[in-house]
Every structure is written in structure tokens, then in C-alpha cells.
Amino acid sequence: MKVTLTIAGSDSSGGAGIQADLKTMCMNGVYGESVITALTAQNTTGVRAVLDSTPAFLEAQLDAVFEDIYPDAVKIGMVSQSALIHVIATKLQYYHPKNIVLDPVMVATSGAKLISDEAIHTLKEELIPLANLITPNIPEAEVLSHMKITSSKDMLKAAKKIYDTYGCAVLCKGGHQLNDANDLLYINNTYQWFYGKRIPNNNTHGTGCTLSSAIAANLAKGFTIQESIQRAKDYLSLALSAMLDLGAGSGPMMHNVNLKGIYSEEADNE
Numbered sequence: 001m002k003v004t005l006t007i008a009g010s011d012s013s014g015g016a017g018i019q020a021d022l023k024t025m026c027m028n029g030v031y032g033e034s035v036i037t038a039l040t041a042q043n044t045t046g047v048r049a050v051l052d053s054t055p056a057f058l059e060a061q062l063d064a065v066f067e068d069i070y071p072d073a074v075k076i077g078m079v080s081q082s083a084l085i086h087v088i089a090t091k092l093q094y095y096h097p098k099n100i101v102l103d104p105v106m107v108a109t110s111g112a113k114l115i116s117d118e119a120i121h122t123l124k125e126e127l128i129p130l131a132n133l134i135t136p137n138i139p140e141a142e143v144l145s146h147m148k149i150t151s152s153k154d155m156l157k158a159a160k161k162i163y164d165t166y167g168c169a170v171l172c173k174g175g176h177q178l179n180d181a182n183d184l185l186y187i188n189n190t191y192q193w194f195y196g197k198r199i200p201n202n203n204t205h206g207t208g209c210t211l212s213s214a215i216a217a218n219l220a221k222g223f224t225i226q227e228s229i230q231r232a233k234d235y236l237s238l239a240l241s242a243m244l245d246l247g248a249g250s251g252p253m254m255h256n257v258n259l260k261g262i263y264s265e266e267a268d269n270e
């Protein structure tokens with residue numbers, strides 16, 4: 001059994017963060033572990049409170065999982081403070097996992113800021129350079145590339161800029177575009193579009209968490225980055241298409257979906 005670790009925040013409403021990650025990992029056929037960076041009191045309408053882990057407790061969680069059940073891939077989500085980012089960067093350098101997918105979570109769908117300005121700086125300096133793949137949405141890609149993105153051409157320019165600066169592959173997600181849901185991968189000085197039909201579902205709480213966890217799960221199973229992204233996008237589309245409608249705001253997706261038929265082949269080393 002392949003193992004995937006999520007390092008992220010807890011979402012009490014179960015739609016995003018650790019909860020979305022573990023559901024996604026389970027559905028994508030890997031064993032999921034979790035290291036919690038923060039507790040959030042949130043629901044589909046907003047984030048009411050955040051309680052960060054202490055750096056020492058975060059360190060204890062990371063040592064506990066890496067010393068016993070070593071993960072084949074790691075996904076990193078919400079980390080709101082510099083000191084916590086520093087702990088994660090130090091431990092990842094020490095334990096050196098093979099696949100690191102970083103979702104640079106900055107603002108929740110509901111509008112709440114989930115990272116301090118100082119922490120954005122530390123994320124850029126210490127964590128992004130360690131990642132194999134980062135998955136910014138358009139507003140996050142704007143922050144990382146220091147440019148405005150209003151077109152597909154801008155997405156390409158920004159993704160290349162981020163790749164040139166940090167040296168990691170970049171998947172710029174297009175969920176915030178009006179018409180399509182096309183994502184752009186920039187890797188090894190070249191790019192590839194992953195096209196997606198926009199599903200008319202406003203319940204998109206946790207789409208970014210789900211996509212990055214599904215990518216990490218598929219990397220753990222031995223798929224390439226390109227294959228893992230396509231599989232993750234197929235999984236996400238299926239979960240969104242189930243049209244679950246819970247809560248008064250932007251609700252969560254349905255994870256207990258029937259996967260028969262969407263995954264045609266399995267990785268060699270499963």
C-alpha cells in the first residue's frame with residue numbers, strides 16, 4: 001500500500017483542508033496520514049477562528065509519522081505562520097520525501113485570509129524551492145509572479161516566471177476563470193494545458209485541496225506528474241458533478257463517488 005501525507009489545516013466543516021485531503025487519498029487508493037498545522041472553526045459561509053499548532057508540536061507530529069510510516073508523497077496545504085513553515089522546511093530537508101506537492105493556500109473560497117504576509121515571504125524563501133510541484137490558483141499565481149493575470153497568455157507568462165524563479169513545476173489552476181476550468185502545467189521549460197469543462201456547481205469549497213491531494217496520491221502510486229494531474233482532474237470533475245449541496249455558502253464536494261470507468265490504467269509499481 002502506498003502512503004501519502006497531508007500537512008495542512010483542519011476544516012471543521014469537512015469540505016477543505018485535512019478532511020478533504022484524507023477523503024481524497026482514501027478514494028484514490030492510498031493510505032493517508034495527517035500532520036495538522038492549525039485548527040479552523042469554519043463552515044461553508046466562512047472561517048470564524050484559527051488556532052495554529054505550536055512549532056514544537058508540529059515538529060513532534062512530523063517526526064512521529066516520518067520515523068514510522070514513511071510517506072511516498074507529501075501534500076502541503078494551509079500553513080499560516082513563518083515559524084511553522086520553517087519547521088516543515090527543516091524536516092522535509094532532513095527526511096527528504098520523494099514527491100512534494102505544495103498548494104500555496106492564501107485565501108479561502110469564502111474570502112478569509114489563511115496566511116500572514118510574513119509567512120508568504122517564508123513560503124517563497126524556504127518551502128517552494130523544496131517542492132516538486134506547486135499548485136497556485138490565479139490569485140496565488142499573481143502574488144508569486146508579481147503580475148496581474150487576466151488571460152490564458154498571462155497564465156503562461158506567470159507560470160514561466162514562477163518556474164524560472166523557484167525551479168519547481170507549476171500547475172496554475174484556472175478555476176477562477178469565467179468560462180473554462182483549464183489548468184496550465186509549466187515543467188522542464190515547456191508547458192501543457194489540462195482542459196476542463198466548467199461544471200455548473202458553485203459548491204467548490206475544497207477543490208484546490210482535493211486536486212493537490214489527488215495529485216500527491218497518484219504520484220505516490222508511481223504515475224508521472226502529467227498523468228497524476230490528469231487523474232486528479234478526472235477525480236475532481238466526478239466529485240463536482242455529483243452536485244452535492246450542503247450548507248448555506250459554497251458547499252463541499254461529494255467524495256464517495258463511483259470511480260469505475262474514470263481510471264483506465266494503474267501504475268506499474270502498485
Ligand SMILES: Nc1ncnc2c1ncn2[C@@H]1O[C@H](COP(=O)(O)OP(=O)(O)OP(=O)(O)O)[C@@H](O)[C@H]1O
Nearest residue numbers: 109137173174175176181198199204206207208209
Ligand atoms: N466549476 C468547475 N468545474 C470544473 N472544474 C473546476 C470548477 N471550479 C474549479 N475547477 C477545477 O478545480 C481545481 C481547483 O481550481 P481552483 O482554481 O478552484 O483552485 P483553488 O481556488 O485553489 O480551490 P479552492 O476553492 O479550494 O481554494 C482546478 O483543476 C480547476 O480547474
Ligand SMILES: Cc1ncc(COP(=O)(O)O)c(N)n1
Nearest residue numbers: 009016017078108109205206
Ligand atoms: C483548513 C483549510 N485549508 C484550506 C482551505 C482552502 O480551501 P477553500 O479555498 O476551498 O476554502 C480552507 N478553507 N481551509
